[in-house]
Amino acid sequence: MNSSRVDFLRHSGIIATASMEQDLVATIPSSSPEEFSDATAQRLLELGAFYGRTKRRTNPKMKEFVFTTRGEIEIIDVRCIASAMEKAKQFVEEKAKSGAVFLLVATQPIAADAAKEFAAAVQCPFVQKRWIGGTLTNFKTISARVAHYISLKEGFSSGAMEKYTKKERLYKEREMKKLGEILGGLESLHTLPDVVIVVDAVMHHIAVREANRQGIPVVAFSNTDANPDFIDYLVPGNSSSKQSVTWFLEELRDAILRGRKSAPPVEHQDKNTPTATNNDKTPQQEASTEIKI
Incomplete structure (x- = not known):
């Protein structure tokens, strides 16, 4: 085994004793040293991205990503993580070139800061507090609630709420805060997303199932307890x-921004081309005007 590889495994806690090191050396297939001197693999080891769930909780379909088991904990092969990440990056980059709408679902407290930074950089809608059932499968109703939330915000900012009594304003303010906690990140979601990005597919299994039903591709970062059958691009x-x-x-943020940067320029409409009037709306346009956002 390459010495640098042993150092990383020892430092990460996988190797605790000399006997464990000997056992691990015996169970690991021989690989070229170059594979484990790769910067990405080393970084994943340093981040602790290779720690899986316990063997009991691991989904049998995720065994292909498991490198070995130590102390009942599954160790994910960093080569699988890196390979899956590259495929996911290529996918989102191509989607970004075509102007796809991304929806981020990450409600864990540990993902709060990274999720906000991602949404701000990519300028995409996100769910950070709690997934509301029907966000995708009952999109019209959820859109109406988002529109109501936006109208409340605009009413308070413009002073339009002054016409109500103090008690009525207090009630509406509480309603606005409650809706903001749940739907605040969805203000820019005017249509169904083209891609749903999920952090922990098991925790957000309802969001994954809704995306499946709507035919929306899912890119997910999830542990060994996930079911890969429901995820289009799984990064273990x-x-x-x-x-x-x-x-x-x-990594996904950078890929999306690269895709948008390399997107072909939008063709401007010819001035001689007649534009649609209010009386010439398409069925899709008429449907979109049913809910004002």
């Missing part, structure tokens, strides 16, 4: 680690 890894989650979102 320690989804309970703040550093690992931050790495995952930063």
Whole structure:
């Protein structure tokens, strides 16, 4: 085994004793030293992204990503993490080139900071507090609630709420704060997203199922207890680690921004081309005007 590889495994706590090191050397297939001198693999080891769930909690379909087991804890192969991450990055980059709308779902406290930074950089809607059932499968109703939240915000900012009594304003203010905690990140979601990005597919299994039903691709960072059958682009890894989650979102953020930067320029409409009037709306346009956002 390469010495640098042993150092990383020992430093990460996988190797605790000399006997464990000998056992690990015996169980690991021979690999070229270059594979484990790779900067990405080393970084994943340093981040602790390779820690899986206990063997009892691991989904049998995730065994292909498991490198070995130590102390009943599954150790995820960093080569699988890196490979899956590259595929996910290529996918979101291509989608970004075509102007796709991304929706981020990350409600864990450890993902709060990284999720906010991701949403701000990518300028995409996100769910950070709690997933509301029907966000995708009952989109019209959720959109109406978001529109109501926006109208309350605009009413308070413009002073339009002054016409109500003090008690009525207090009630509406409480309603606005409650809606803001749940729906605040969805203000820019005017249509169904083209891609749903999830941190921990098991925790957000309802969001994953809704995306599946709507035919929306799912990119997820999840541990060994996930079911890969419901995820289009699964990046296995320690989804309970703040550093690992931050790495995952930063990698996708950079890929999306690259895709948008390299997107072909939008063709401007010819001045001689007649524009649609209010009386010439398409069925899709008419449907979109039912809910004012």
